[in-house]
Amino acid sequence: MVDAWSYGYPRILTIDRNKQRLDQRRNESQTRYYDNPANPDPRPGQDLDEYPPAMFVENYGRAHVRPINESQNRGAGAVIGRLLEPYSDGDKVEIITNYEELFGNS
Template sequence: MFCSRFPQSAQHIEDAIGAGKPDTLTIDRDNAAARRLDSLRGIETKPGLDRDEYPPAMFQEGGREASVRHITAGDNRGAGACIGAQCRELPNGTKVRIEVID
C-alpha cells in the first residue's frame, strides 16, 4: 500500500494494525461478499464517502471484527485496486503481509 497515493487508506491500515488488527492476512475471495456484509452492517453511509474496511473482505480475517472508517471514494477504491492487483495471481489460502510504504 502506497502512503503517498492513498493517504486515507494507508492511515486507516496503520491505525487498525496499531489497534491490534493483523498485518498478515489469508486470501479467501470466495467468502468476500458475506464478510463485507458483516463488516459494514450497522455502519451508516455518508454522501461522497466510502466505508473502508480493514482487513479487507477478500481476506479471511475481514468481516465482523473489521475496522471501518469513512474515507473518500477515490482513495478507497484506488487502494483496493492496488491491493487486488498485487494479489491477483495468488490463490486462495495464500498468506500476505500488508505493509504501508511511501
C-alpha cells in the first residue's frame, strides 16, 4: 500500500462489493499488469496484489499491482474484509497502516 500511495493512489476508498464489477476491476488491473513486458510473472507461492483492492471503486481496473507472498496477500485481504463487514456499499473508508512505525521510511 505504501508504495502505491507514493504513486498517488488514494487512501480514502469507496466500498463496492458487487461481484461482477469487483471481478471486472480485478481482471482489468491484472491484464494491464501482464500487458507490460517489464513486469515480472509471479513466482510459485505468489499472488498479484493490487491497491486499491478490487472491492473499492477507486481501483477502476487500474490498480497498482505487484507480486507478493500469497499467504500475506490472502491474509491481508481476509483482514480487510472482516474489518469492513459492518460497512455498506457506497461507504467511504480510509486505509491507515502503521508501516512507517514498524519499518521506517525506507
